[in-house]
Amino acid sequence: MNIRTKLVPxxxxxxxxxxxxxxxxxxxxxxxxxMCTDTYTAGIVVKELKxxxxxxxxxxxxxxxxxxxxxxxxxxxxxITNQMMANKLNFGVMGDYPLIVxxxxxxxxxxxxxxxIAGTGYNLKGSGNAIVVPVDSDIYSIEDLKGKDVSxxxxxxxxxxxxxxxxxxxxxxxxxxxxxxSPAVGAANIAAKKIDAHADFCPWSELMEFRGTGRKIYDGSxxxxxxxxxxxxxxxxxxxxxEVATAFVKAVYEAGDWIRADPIKAVDLMEKWTGVEKExxxxxxxxxxxxxxxxxxKPKWIDALAFNHGVLVKEKAIPPLDFDEWVxxxxxxxAYKDLxxxxxxxxxxxxxxxxxNASLPMEIWHSREGISAYKTIEDLLAAIDGxxxxxxxxxxxxxxxxxxxxxxxGKTAFYVLTDSGFETFLRKPDADxxxxxxxxxxxxxxxxxxxxxx
Amino acid sequence: MxxxxxxxxTLWQNLLAWLGLAVVFSVLYYLALMMALIIRFEGLxxxxxxxxxxxxxxxxxxxTPSWLDMLLIMKDEWLLEIGFMNYDYGTGISEWSLFIxxxxxxxxxxxxxxxxxxxxxxxxxxxVCSPRATRGAGVATGLGATLVSLASITMSWVVCCSTxxxxxxxxxxxxxxxxxxxxxxxxVWVNIAGYFFLLASLYIAASRATANSRYQVDAxx
Numbered sequence: 001m002n003i004r005t006k007l008v009p010x011x012x013x014x015x016x017x018x019x020x021x022x023x024x025x026x027x028x029x030x031x032x033x034x035m036c037t038d039t040y041t042a043g044i045v046v047k048e049l050k051x052x053x054x055x056x057x058x059x060x061x062x063x064x065x066x067x068x069x070x071x072x073x074x075x076x077x078x079x080i081t082n083q084m085m086a087n088k089l090n091f092g093v094m095g096d097y098p099l100i101v102x103x104x105x106x107x108x109x110x111x112x113x114x115x116x117i118a119g120t121g122y123n124l125k126g127s128g129n130a131i132v133v134p135v136d137s138d139i140y141s142i143e144d145l146k147g148k149d150v151s152x153x154x155x156x157x158x159x160x161x162x163x164x165x166x167x168x169x170x171x172x173x174x175x176x177x178x179x180x181x182s183p184a185v186g187a188a189n190i191a192a193k194k195i196d197a198h199a200d201f202c203p204w205s206e207l208m209e210f211r212g213t214g215r216k217i218y219d220g221s222x223x224x225x226x227x228x229x230x231x232x233x234x235x236x237x238x239x240x241x242x243e244v245a246t247a248f249v250k251a252v253y254e255a256g257d258w259i260r261a262d263p264i265k266a267v268d269l270m271e272k273w274t275g276v277e278k279e280x281x282x283x284x285x286x287x288x289x290x291x292x293x294x295x296x297x298k299p300k301w302i303d304a305l306a307f308n309h310g311v312l313v314k315e316k317a318i319p320p321l322d323f324d325e326w327v328x329x330x331x332x333x334x335a336y337k338d339l340x341x342x343x344x345x346x347x348x349x350x351x352x353x354x355x356x357n358a359s360l361p362m363e364i365w366h367s368r369e370g371i372s373a374y375k376t377i378e379d380l381l382a383a384i385d386g387x388x389x390x391x392x393x394x395x396x397x398x399x400x401x402x403x404x405x406x407x408x409x410g411k412t413a414f415y416v417l418t419d420s421g422f423e424t425f426l427r428k429p430d431a432d433x434x435x436x437x438x439x440x441x442x443x444x445x446x447x448x449x450x451x452x453x454x
Numbered sequence: 455m456x457x458x459x460x461x462x463x464t465l466w467q468n469l470l471a472w473l474g475l476a477v478v479f480s481v482l483y484y485l486a487l488m489m490a491l492i493i494r495f496e497g498l499x500x501x502x503x504x505x506x507x508x509x510x511x512x513x514x515x516x517x518t519p520s521w522l523d524m525l526l527i528m529k530d531e532w533l534l535e536i537g538f539m540n541y542d543y544g545t546g547i548s549e550w551s552l553f554i555x556x557x558x559x560x561x562x563x564x565x566x567x568x569x570x571x572x573x574x575x576x577x578x579x580x581x582v583c584s585p586r587a588t589r590g591a592g593v594a595t596g597l598g599a600t601l602v603s604l605a606s607i608t609m610s611w612v613v614c615c616s617t618x619x620x621x622x623x624x625x626x627x628x629x630x631x632x633x634x635x636x637x638x639x640x641x642v643w644v645n646i647a648g649y650f651f652l653l654a655s656l657y658i659a660a661s662r663a664t665a666n667s668r669y670q671v672d673a674x675x
Binding site: 035075079082085086087088109110111112180182183184185187188236 | 510513514517518519520522523526527530531540542547548549610611625
């Protein structure tokens, strides 16, 4: 064996080591919130279905790259921003108010920035936030909160909604006692009737309604300010790996498609991943649900975020935020192009529940047989009555608010019986007004069911 | 004897007591924070997390171009987190927690060092300054210690955006959360003011001692 023959394996081994040493590992760390439904399409769904891994680039400069993807779950957006500042997270998924804090806090530094690169979903009118009272409370509207104790997680989107709602009602801060409370403790206080009302973000109000402890008296849709969530990324990361940022948006898009394709299967799995009851998740993710899944960045969203920033400036002396610098459509547009979708069309599309849900059927979630649909409220009530007579267990029933088109739990809606049949309402004052105009009668769920026997 | 010499001599002669008191104070400080959380929220902690502090500091070092940004981010980096996780909803929500951030611990240790130094300078046997100066130094020490203690709090409460900040202490004591969060940026100035009062206290004690010493020396002559 000559020297050249001897050297071949040695050179081969060294080359292998050299290649190994050259292979870059890209760390992708994402902060998400498993207790905030509107973040799921950029959070838990992408994580569990490994959609990011599916879309990560593997060619060109990424050919020899290895990815280290990690997910961290948080109870609110605040700590996600802190972890992004320390570069422990590259991406963050959060609601509108925390998003603004994120952008403003980064812009307050000398050298660090984030970019708002995509939405996850929205409710055009602001549903998702709500004010809830104990289920048997005699409070039925926001006007009834004068002189009452109201708790809310200060700094959250629900807090912004509460301030706006109170201002719109003509209440000053002296007219009610604002208390700061976490979602979990607020929900517990509502169950124990320790507080007059509690305002919270998605899905806490529906969670309280589903568990039978709370009743909504005010929905975020009444503020008329859209409620949205989105994705931010550290600018240095996005500049270095723009294709990874684009891949993330593609994963968000596919997560939305996956939910829309089979919402029942989706909420069943999401319940397992997050611990939030599937019947509650269904009110968000089903057809006609509160959440419109949409990664596009619409001018209306920027207006809404600017409005929210104004609220925060007044309340917390938050730093200024240059929206032109912070918001970029570069990655979401690239994602749509790669996926062969029309960004322009989807950006221009806007779902208004009042119009979109007008002709949707009512639904019953039977514990064994799944979900069945009913064209009218009368059909729904008759079906519920029939199921009750057989002793069947019903997980939930769903109707729509005549005023806003919002999907509601049948058991918490107000029913108005007129000559032309039933209509359902979220708020009692709306039901009362409709009943007065149509010479109808307002009743609750059980009373509406009782009319079948009369 | 100059003021500096007087301080040096007193502390050198009581070195063990000085450093021992500083360490004991630091430990008591964090125990007091923990007790405050337990009493305020009527529950014991149910989780404990360790964080890779050194690794995280290195990452901040490598990824933050501005020195000022780097230092401000590093100071909040924590090593240990102990708190209460509420499992009633979802996969659990951290209601409250106490964070041990090494940079903040150093700040508390410095507070302990200054406090114990003041104690040693003013205690019977060592004290040579006038009663009036003793009272002045005592007030300055108390004020300084209060300010630094307040601004060194590293507790988090989910209603204060779940991030460890000194204003959680104010919010827990009943100050409105909006007002507390509004005060958050002045924390660094509260800290500086606190240390200033502690140093002023040392100065008062030491300067009086110098005058007395001179008087005593003159009297012997």
